[in-house]
């Protein structure tokens with residue numbers, strides 16, 4: 471079974487999500503963990519988790535979407551959503567983004583720290599975003615003791631040294647479609663242990679791609695997993711088993727929820 475640990479399917483209609491999940495199932499995708507990026511999209515993601523058994527959700531405010539500090543009321547809303555169903559299995563998507571035009575950094579730091587606090591309070595792992603901010607992201611994760619709940623460095627596309635920093639801090643690195651085209655990433659990944667890797671697509675609508683069939687979807691996990699297997703000289707089944715076992719370890723009691731909705735989801739460890 472393949473697991474998409476990070477996607478954004480909230481802006482699709484219920485019917486479209488059903489079709490996307492079905493296309494994923496056909497290539498062995500067991501389930502998808504869709505992220506929230508705002509309060510509203512977190513809510514919508516939870517709604518979809520109620521609709522589809524193989525859809526699990528995160529709640530979180532993305533660093534590019536912070537508009538003000540996570541005050542008590544916002545924290546409480548996130549907390550209430552996370553507790554509203556056992557199908558919320560991660561705090562996602564949170565982090566720091568220092569790209570030009572990104573929101574005020576002081577507000578980003580505050581929102582990131584508060585959401586790690588929430589993750590620790592609820593004992594949920596975090597899926598984090600880092601763009602042009604790795605050292606600061608790692609510092610905040612360390613200071614806020616995010617390693618106590620663990621998590622995933624999402625959409626990893628950097629070098630081996632950065633991957634090792636994330637892993638040493640207690641996190642998995644998550645690989646997506648850039649693995650198919652970035653030589654430096656391919657070199658880095660060839661040297662990493664499968665025990666430290668998970669997979670994702672970060673799938674979201676891509677209207678800038680004229681052909682709908684080219685939009686990234688969970689079904690693309692198959693080519694990412696095959697590429698990883700080739701780079702490591704392993705069988706694709708080994709990649710499937712290892713990355714599923716990693717998600718099982720990551721989710722902890724959340725995995726019990728997964729097996730409740732998907733009774734066949736029991737990868738070997």
Ligand SMILES: [Zn+2]
Nearest residue numbers: 478505563672
């Ligand atoms: Zn994302």
